[in-house]
């Protein structure tokens with residue numbers, strides 16, 4: 001973090017397979033990290049991923065609500081409601097990471113309702129598919145105070161499944177729903193999703209160059225977009241590369257917009273104050 005110029009990061013631990021097998025749905029890792037080095041980490045609730053959330057979505061959400069309420073976490077997630085295998089998992093044949101939990105399932109309803117009541121935002125991983133857009137919009141409308149961060153802006157892994165998604169659609173979401181936010185963790189311009197053979201980070205026009213429609217949208221609504229690295233526990237060694245990618249993206253924005261996206265937007269969203 002120091003060598004990449006990152007002052008503070010949201011840290012969300014995960015429940016590994018062994019701990020899950022012993023009945024754990026929660027990890028205290030974020031509190032331990034903050035205890036060791038309080039200035040660097042924003043404690044974030046346990047990651048809603050395999051196996052804890054995928055296998056027991058409702059019980060996991062209930063557990064999350066209990067801990068977050070008692071221990072005052074400022075951020076929850078990321079919850080994988082619809083998740084394809086990541087490029088690595090695809091290569092390893094880890095098909096159990098292909099997850100579908102309906103956003104309007106009981107687990108989803110509980111999470112949105114808690115976020116609405118508590119004011120604590122949460123992150124979702126929700127692959128971009130036309131058929132999934134309507135249910136998400138219904139939830140945003142039904143829980144207007146539940147603040148949702150949809151991770152991986154513009155990460156389309158199968159174009160044929162996401163005909164209706166483009167910068168205009170995201171603009172419409174932002175203008176219709178005051179409670180939707182987006183994070184900016186995605187691959188570089190040359191990154192290809194092995195499942196489809198497509199360039200899945202659709203924000204790029206070419207190496208280091210962002211499509212002007214995205215630049216305009218973010219410039220118009222900078223507080224809806226959050227810098228993010230999406231560093232999984234199995235690839236923290238990639239922090240240099242992820243940071244370079246994020247900075248390359250942010251450098252396409254006007255200087256005052258860069259400042260907002262890099263940290264001011266997150267500070268306002270999480271802590272309700274101007275940085």
Ligand SMILES: [Zn+2]
Nearest residue numbers: 078125151152
């Ligand atoms: Zn994700």
